[in-house]
Amino acid sequence: MSASTGLVAPFEASTAGPRAAVQIDAGELDDFQRTARLLLGHPLVTPTWPNPKALTAVRRWEVPLRNEFARVLGFRLDVGRSSARLYRRAATTSVHRGAYTRTLRPLGHVACSYLCLVLAALEELGDQTTASRLADAVLRLRSGDDALPVDLTVYAQRRAFVDAVTWLEDRGVLGLRDGGADQWLENDAEGDALYDVDRDCVSRLLVSSPSVLRGVGKAADFLVEPTTPGTEDRPKTLHHRVARRLVEGPIVSYADLGPDELAYVRERRTRLVRDLEQLTGCHVEVRSEGMSLIDASVEPITESKHRFPGGGTVTQAALLWGAALVELAATGDKVVPETATAAGGDAVVDGAGSAASELDSTNGRDLARAERGPSTPAAARSVDAGAADEAWEDIVDRYRPKFSSDYRESPDKLRREVEELLERFGLVFVEGHRLTVHAALARYRPDAGSETNFADPPSVPAAQLFGDDHP
Structure with a gap:
């Protein structure tokens, strides 16, 4: 044993x-x-x-x-x-991935800086510490580095420091014994927090040696997987890159893949899908425009607060507006990224429908079959912003009484959050006076005649969004 x-x-x-x-x-x-x-x-x-x-x-x-x-x-x-x-090593950079606070605010770059400083400070402290001792150690570590502005007399920075500390507290890296970080935040003379330090956890959060940072000039440099020269496009490396795309984002469009990745998917898609489904228990949905890892309904990868579809006014309004955008996009202009043209070669098509048939589908049924052609199918279509605005106003007129009270009074705020949600999942992109609508948005169209409930989540399976909460 x-x-x-x-x-x-x-x-x-x-x-x-x-x-x-x-x-x-x-x-x-x-x-x-x-x-x-x-x-x-x-x-x-x-x-x-x-x-x-x-x-x-x-x-x-x-x-x-x-x-x-x-x-x-x-x-x-x-x-x-x-x-x-x-x-983990990500396949792409994204502004939508990162750590969140208890109240679902993004941790932000200042709080993330404090998180790194706090972890570094914990290495020199004992098995117990306090919030005030951590703050003093952070100031010592930062001393002399003008490129990293730290001023714990400013409330916003104190808030960021506390966000970093409570992020570690929530995960058991710091075990609260007495008091609370919020007392220290309010600058209470008697307020502090006493923590037990799990040094094993700390050691696994601080693993980067100076060599990791050698040659790193931007965030995208962290995506490069170390390989032996001349083996960058070997099948093993390509398998990792495409598989990572599927677990970290809801949609992988063939048009966004490089020529080597597209060729790998064309030749070994069956093995790739089998490996991911065998590991995760999730279903890989394959369409002519691309693939998507559909999250499991039982103990899914993504927490409910980061899933789409889900419950609440924002998600339900996004589903309604998305359905209207799909109707508008059915007659819109195709959008073909430059990478699709550069990739060339035969399209990876399974007969599930091209962008046009996907956007023209009704309740998940394709009205036209995909035409197998020599190029990657367009995965998106453009919609005029004015037409999109009219569709939104129609939704507000029809469903405003069902909105939660804060959005009922401020539909413009709801519109902004709906756009942010759809952009986060790669379903809609706002560019000036036009919107780009991805074919995958048609997957979430409500059934005709179904009643919209702004309280309960819909029954449509959620696409996976990976990495909302990672160290």
């Missing part, structure tokens, strides 16, 4: 091979896949985060998880004394 995994030795030996997931008994595969989804949504796991049973599950499946994450995505799983972390 393995002390670290709880797996019998013969099975543990077998999982050292490249195809660990297919060797798991069918009766246990669901549990393995739930644990894999948990790590994708919460790459840092502690005894309390994201739930008290999570670390036990990761320990149970440690060996096959490590093998499968490395094989399918090129991710590294590290399991320690009191924590586990999935070290």
